[in-house]
Structure formats: structure tokens, C-alpha cells
Amino acid sequence: MSEPRITIRPLNLLLLVSTGLLLVLLWQLRSLLLVLMIAIVIASTLAPVIRAAENLRFPRWLAVFLVYLSSIALLTGGGILIGPTVVEQIQRLFLKLPAYLDVLASLAQDLVIRFGISEPQVIDLIDRMFDLQSLTGWAFRSSQLLLVRSLGVTRGIIDGVFTLILSLLLSAYMLAGSKNLIEGIVSLFPKPWDERLAAQVVPVSQRMGGYIQGRVLVSAILGIVISVGLRFAGLSEFALGLGVIAGITNLIPFFGPVLGAIPALIVAIAQGGWTFFWVLLLFVFIQNVETYLLDPLLVGGSVKVAPIYQLLAVLGGTIVLGIIGALIVPPWVAGASVILQNLYLEPKLAAEKKTSSQIITSEEAIKPPPLSIER
DSSP states (O other): OOOOOOOOOHHHHHHHHHHHHHHHHHHHTHHHHHHHHHHHHHHHHHHHHHHHHHHTTOOHHHHHHHHHHHHHHHHHHHHHHHHHHHHHHHHHHHHHHHHHHHHHHHHHHHHHHHTTOOOHHHHHHHHHHTOHHHHHHHHHHHHIIIIIOSTTSOOSHHHHHHHHHHHHHHHHHHHHTHHHHHHHHHTTSOTTHHHHHHHHHHHHHHHHHHHHHHHHHHHHHHHHHHHHHHHHHTOTTTHHHHHHHHHHHTTSTTTHHHHHHHHHHHHHHHHOTTHHHHHHHHHHHHHHHIIIIIIIIIIIHHHOOOHHHHHHHHHHHHHHHTHHHHHHHHHHHHHHHHHHIIIIIHHHHHHHHHHHHHHHHHHHHHSOOOOOOOO
16 A cells, blocks of 8 residues: 655745745834834824815815824924923922832831731832832833834834834825825735725724724823822822823723823822822722723724723734834724624625525425315
């Protein structure tokens, strides 16, 4: 009996080698792919504003120019208006941080002693946990890992700024020449896939842009509410700075609100009295409002992705791309869900219904007629 022989066709070998080379090329171009991903997210976010400007009879290139100019002017004006106060409050907060950490260390030591734990190793561990130099080193290493060393995608702060500027320019080009760009890409696919893919561009853009628009709006609302609430809760000295920190971190789903609450809670504990209780109550209230009101109303309605998939997108994006991934991967997942729904799930459901109806019709056709008894 002859042994079975394994044959490799030249076409399969060529396909395998081409796939390997393509993966290597994509890995070498990962920085460019990141720029492209960010640019598409920015373009999807600004696309509704561009369409609104076009409805006012502006040429598309002029609409793009005016929207970007207005966005830059708005951000610059906001920075001039509240920037100095925010910077001054955050600087003051860092100057008082060692004293706050000493208070926290004393409270932690008193707490463990009340529970009967008085070993020197435990007390020394608490001192190291609340040591400013140790915390600063840990924060620097973590931020370097998440912001700078995200798999080598960005290799420094200057490189990160350059990536952002290049993404903005590329997104402006995409918006200005979107029609020709889309026609050129979909023309590479055979019929009827070219028409099917072209029909998905607008819903995918709406889904991706709706996610970012919702997160920015929710974060802006919460930043304002937290700033006002902290002022009334007894932290008026740092209210605006802590509110801005909470608003920015809230852009990251699930984990951002917790990260934004930590600085305010540290200050509240150090100040003592009822301040901690009121600040904690404020953030619990804000978190519930975001979870059960703002997110379903402003984000969930446009994204239409289950929370578990959003969480996985945030975790996966953070692991691969750091903080940048936590911001841009969820809208890509939202856009991919549109393609999956429109090009696979809905046709599959329609085919199943058609097959089921054909089976029912066939069964009715071969069913014998009922017997009749003549009198």
C-alpha cells in the first residue's frame, strides 16, 4: 500500500508567500497604519459638520477649510479662557501633593494598627506606597509604556505630536476628496461587491463618528458638572483643574471615570471632615448618570455595540496601542459591526427565511388533499 503524498500547488505556495510578505510589510508600516486609523476616525467625526456646511451651498474644499479653522479657533479660545486657571490649579495641586500623601500614609498606618497589624514590614510598605518619588517613578513608567512605547508605534513625544498633525492633514484630505477616494477604492472590487461596499461608507462613517461625538459630548458635560460639584463639595481651590482631568480621562470608556476620580478623592481624604463623603457621593452620582442616561442616549444609540464588545475593544486597543488604542479602536469596532450586520448577518437571515418559506411551500404542495365523504 503506497503512502499518501503531500503535494503543494505553485498557486497555493505563491499565495502563502504573498500573505507572509504582506504581513511583514504591514508590520513595518505600522506607524503609517496608526496615522491612517486616526485620520479616518477624525474624518468620520467631522463628516456631519462638513455635510451641513455643504447644505449651505459651500464648496466642499471651503467647507473642510472652515470646519478645521473653526475647530482650531474653538480649541484655542477654550485654552486661552480656562487654560491658565487649569494649569495654575494643577501646579498648586502638585506642590501640595507630598503633604496629601503624608496624610494618606498616616491614615493608612492608623487603620492597619486598629486591625492589630503592627509589623514594621507592613508600616514600611505603606510608607513606600505613598512615597512621592516612588509614585512619580511608577506614573512615569506607566505613561511611557502607554503613551510612548506602544509597541514602538510612537517613539517619543515629538513623534506623537507629528503623528497627530499628520493625521489631521490626512483627514482633511480625505474629507476634501472623499468622493474620488471612495470611488477609486471600491473600483478595485468586482461587481456586485463594489456597489455593496460603496453603500456601506456612509453608515460606517456615521457609526464611527457617532461614537467619538458621543464620547466628547459626554466628557464635556461631565467635566463641567464635576467642576461645579467639586466647588460646592469643598474643593473649590482645585475644582476646575480636577474637573478638566476627569473630563479628559472620561474619554476612555469604563476605566476613564475611575482614573479621573482618583485625584479628587486623594485631595478630599487629605482635607478630612465630610469632604471625602461629598466628593465620593458626587462621583458615584456622576457615574450612574453617565452609565444609565448619557451613554445610552448619546453614545449607545449611535454605536449599537454591546458593552462587552466595547470593553474588549478598549482592553485590546490599550494592550496593542496604549492610550491611543483605547480611544480609536472602539469606533473601529463600531464601524466593523455595520459591515458585519449589512453584508453578512442580514443576507444570511434573509436567505434562511427564503429557504424556510420554500420548504413550507414544498410541504404544502405535496400534502394530499383531505378526504371527502359523499352522502
